[in-house]
Amino acid sequence: xxxxxxxxxxxxxxxxxxxxxxxxxxxxxxxxxxxxxxxxxxxxxxxxxxxxxxxxxxxxxxxxxxxxxxxxxxxxxxxxxxxxxxxxxxxxxxxxxxxxxxxxxxxxxxxxxxxxxxxxxxxxxxxxxxxxxxxxxxxxxxxxxxxxxxxxxxxxxxxxxxxxxxxxxxxxxxxxxxxxxxxxxxxxxxxxx
Amino acid sequence: xxxxxxxxxxxxxxxxxxxxxxxxxxxxxxxxxxxxxxxxxxxxxxxxxxxxxxxxxxxxxxxxxxxxxxxxxxxxxxxxxxxxxxxxxxxxxxxxxxxxxxxxxxxxxxxxxxxxxxxxxxxxxxxxxxxxxxxxxxxxxxxxxxxxxxxxxxxxxxxxxxxxxxxxxxxxxxxxxxxxxxxxxxxxxxxxx
DNA sequence: TGTACATCAGTGAACGCGCGTTCACTGATGTAC
DNA sequence: TGTACATCAGTGAACGCGCGTTCACTGATGTAC
Numbered sequence: 404x405x406x407x408x409x410x411x412x413x414x415x416x417x418x419x420x421x422x423x424x425x426x427x428x429x430x431x432x433x434x435x436x437x438x439x440x441x442x443x444x445x446x447x448x449x450x451x452x453x454x455x456x457x458x459x460x461x462x463x464x465x466x467x468x469x470x471x472x473x474x475x476x477x478x479x480x481x482x483x484x485x486x487x488x489x490x491x492x493x494x495x496x497x498x499x500x501x502x503x504x505x506x507x508x509x510x511x512x513x514x515x516x517x518x519x520x521x522x523x524x525x526x527x528x529x530x531x532x533x534x535x536x537x538x539x540x541x542x543x544x545x546x547x548x549x550x551x552x553x554x555x556x557x558x559x560x561x562x563x564x565x566x567x568x569x570x571x572x573x574x575x576x577x578x579x580x581x582x583x584x585x586x587x588x589x590x591x592x593x594x595x596x
Numbered sequence: 597x598x599x600x601x602x603x604x605x606x607x608x609x610x611x612x613x614x615x616x617x618x619x620x621x622x623x624x625x626x627x628x629x630x631x632x633x634x635x636x637x638x639x640x641x642x643x644x645x646x647x648x649x650x651x652x653x654x655x656x657x658x659x660x661x662x663x664x665x666x667x668x669x670x671x672x673x674x675x676x677x678x679x680x681x682x683x684x685x686x687x688x689x690x691x692x693x694x695x696x697x698x699x700x701x702x703x704x705x706x707x708x709x710x711x712x713x714x715x716x717x718x719x720x721x722x723x724x725x726x727x728x729x730x731x732x733x734x735x736x737x738x739x740x741x742x743x744x745x746x747x748x749x750x751x752x753x754x755x756x757x758x759x760x761x762x763x764x765x766x767x768x769x770x771x772x773x774x775x776x777x778x779x780x781x782x783x784x785x786x787x788x789x
Numbered sequence: 790t791g792t793a794c795a796t797c798a799g800t801g802a803a804c805g806c807g808c809g810t811t812c813a814c815t816g817a818t819g820t821a822c
Numbered sequence: 823t824g825t826a827c828a829t830c831a832g833t834g835a836a837c838g839c840g841c842g843t844t845c846a847c848t849g850a851t852g853t854a855c
Contacts, residue, residue, distance in 0.1 A: 407818055411831060430709060432625050436809060448811085449832045457809060504712070510760075515708040516623060518762030519697070528763045555760075555773055556753060556780035563756025564748070567703075569711030570721050580748055587749035590787060591780060600851055604798060629842060641844085642799045650842060 415453045417443035422464035423471055427512050428505045431461055431520070462523060465509065469531040472508035488542045488557070488592045495561050496581045496588075501568050510535075511565040532558070543596055553595040557588045608646045610636035615657035616664055620705050621698045624654055624713070655716060658702065662724040665701035681735045681750070681785045688754050689774045689781075694761050703728075704758040725751070736789055746788040750781045 421442045425434045436457055437447040454460040477486070479494040494500065500507045510528065517528050539554035540546065564584030571577035614635045618627045629650050630640040647653040670679070672687040687693065693700045703721065710721050732747035733739065757777030764770035 408830075414831080429712065430625075432623075435807075437807080445831095446833050447809090448834060451810070452831060511756075512708050512711070514759040514763060515705050518705070518759060519622065522765055525763050525765055529765055529769075532760060532763065552776045552780060555757070555776040559756035559760060559773070559777045559780075560749060560753040561756065562759065563704075563752035563754065566707040566711060566755065566759070567725060567748075567752060570707060570718050570725065572715055572718055572722055576722075580752070583745045583748040584752045587745060587752075587784060591784065594783060594787065601797075607798080628840075630840080638798095639800050640842090641801060644843070645798060 411453075414443060414445060414449075418445070418450070418453055418460070419463055419467055422460055423467035424505045426461070426464055427468055427472075427507065427509050430516055431465070431513060431524075432516070436460075458521075462527060465513070465517075465524060465527050468509040468513075469528065471506065472510075473531070473535070475506055476508065486538070486542050488539070488596075489589060491539065491542055492557070492561065492585050492588045496564060496585045498578055498581065501565060501577065501581065504569070508562070508565070511562045511569070514562060514566075543592060545596065549595045553591060556591055560584050560588055560591075604646075607636060607638060607642075611638070611643070611646055611653070612656055612660055615653055616660035617698045619654070619657055620661055620665075620700065620702050623709055624658070624706060624717075625709070629653075651714075655720060658706070658710075658717060658720050661702040661706075662721065664699065665703075666724070666728070668699055669701065679731070679735050681732070681789075682782060684732065684735055685750070685754065685778050685781045689757060689778045691771055691774065694758060694770065694774065697762070701755070701758070704755045704762070707755060707759075736785060738789065742788045746784060749784055753777050753781055753784075 418439055421439050422434060425439065425442075436450050439460075440447045440450055450460075454463070476491070476494055479490075484490075495508065504512050510531070514528070517524055535558055536551070536554040539557055540550045543550050543553055561584065564580055568577045568580045571580060611632055614632050615627060618632065618635075629643050632653075633640045633643055643653075647656070669684070669687055672683075677683075688701065697705050703725070707721070710717055728751055729744070729747040732750055733743045736743050736746055754777065757773055761770040761773045764773060
């Protein structure tokens with residue numbers, strides 16, 4: 404059980420990875436320092452050697468969760484061929500994404516909580532939203548006000564439908580919400596594209 | 597400072613009202629029993645004379661918050677004349693609604709949290725969603741698969757856009773999200789209506 | 790109408806618990822000679 | 823290459839705090855006679 408200096412960065416990474424995953428499962432408020440340290444095979448006291456405070460970790464963890472979620476999405480959509488509206492929507496509004504929040508997009512999971520958080524935390528997610536809008540405009544293959552409107556509408560619908568689908572207990576009802584939202588985003592893409 | 601038997605129901609109502617308001621401001625996890633009792637001008641010990649446990653209160657508070665939010669919306673849209681898609685959307689996606697979560701719709705505020713809550717809590721919101729879908733179909737003045745698709749798409753977009761708008765720090769950016777989503781819901785209504 | 794008693798809404802001290810954070814320490818790693 | 827020392831990642835006890843919940847109690851209200 405060594406703890407060389409080179410391994411410190413590795414420990415930090417394990418804490419941050421656990422945090423980025425856990426906050427998507429249980430929310431920012433649902434994670435304790437002790438729990439994260441244990442899942443990184445460390446004891447709670449060492450935490451402050453890696454992060455200034457719990458809230459500093461949360462900022463970093465949210466950044467990573469949002470980046471992870473985007474990468475996971477891009478990995479699905481991007482393999483062989485370019486990103487299209489259809490590939491984004493099919494990947495995003497899939498039952499697999501709904502059933503695996505820990506590796507998915509943090510926006511439907513944490514958005515409500517973050518809407519009432521510190522400006523610093525909100526800024527992290529706001530920045531991701533701007534990037535997401537831009538990606539959607541590029542996927543539409545257009546620029547201008549209509550493309551912007553589509554990007555905002557599509558993302559609003561996707562995060563809303565994902566949140567709603569996760570609330571629904573009945574599986575077929577939850578699946579139907581995803582399917583109908585998917586169709587509607589594509590209908591909108593035709594209208595604006 | 598009397599506490600007659602007739603006043604007990606009044607105390608319960610005050611606790612429940614405070615809870616229904618507060619959960620929309622700070623989330624289900626953000627409210628403590630002690631805080632609620634104080635805002636009802638009572639001490640914490642008396643809580644269990646009114647509710648079996650904190651989580652029992654939360655179920656009742658969520659029910660009331662959802663009913664309140666719907667009533668508030670209907671009050672705006674319904675005055676003089678019937679409910680239309682336009683009247684719902686204009687009221688829901690207004691900056692006033694965004695800036696007053698305590699009296700507004702609980703879905704964008706609490707949806708993420710509730711997606712990972714007990715089945716009992718999820719069922720309460722799922723039921724409200726079904727009612728909301730139905731109201732939207734009626735507002736569209738149609739029935740059938742297209743009306744259902746529109747209802748799901750419109751609600752997904754509205755709750756998503758509200759959540760996103762609350763994350764945005766910049767006011768004009770946040771307002772623009774609402775305005776663009778509003779336009780898109782109305783565009784969809786034309787497509788399906 | 791006036792007194793004695795029962796009811797019960799609300800009080801506040803106490804419980805065990807987990808939280809974020811601090812800090813004196815341990816002991817393996819890396820360095821100097 | 824081998825020994826002495828410095829560094830510092832990680833440990834674990836302890837802190838003050840607020841949480842949900844329990845419970846013996848108080849005292850105003852309502853009832854019986």
